[in-house]
Amino acid sequence: MGDPLSTAASVVGIVVPALHGIRLLLDDLEKLSDAPETVENLKAEIRLVEATIQSFLTITEPQWQALGTSIVEQSKTTLITCKESCKKFKADLLGWTRHSRDGKLSWQDRARVGFLKQNRIEAMSVQLRGYQGSLSLVASTATLYAIFPIISSPRWF
Secondary structure (H helix, E strand, O other): OOOHHHHHHHHHHHHHHHHHHHHHHHHHHHOOOOOOHHHHHHHHHHHHHHHHHHHHHHOOHHHHHHHOHHHHHHHHHHHHHHHHHHHHHHHHHHHHOOOOEOOEOOHHHHHHHHHHOHHHHHHHHHHHHHHHHHHHHHHHHHHHHHHOHHHHOHHHO
16 A cells, blocks of 8 residues: 555645635635625534544554555545635635624625525535535444454455
8 A cells, every 4th residue: 555654744734724624614604794695504513524634634544455456546636625625615604694794794795695505505405415425434334443453364255
């Protein structure tokens, strides 16, 4: 699988920026104190993804080794895609709420976010659920390998 130190480091090198991107988006959403229900649901999805990504920081090198190269690469791709999706959505959100001040949505922005952009917000929630499911499976499998190291042994098969 390559240099043992480089595998964990390469994943952490992607996890940290992904967490940062998610937290920036969540911070912007948290500032909308009178946000519509779709935004509140989106915040819950973001928190789940954030917790799942945070769990990647506890995966050890032997666990990454047991998961294999393809899982590591897929995880990295998912993390990068998640970060980019959050970055794009954050930019969209800033555009949609440009008339709002101090966390209060203006009537124009409330109409835009609460009605006109509802489908886009729901689509982002669906994307986040996909990221969370994929990443959660990897984190759970790594935890399983930590609890039962014999199943990651080549002799097991």
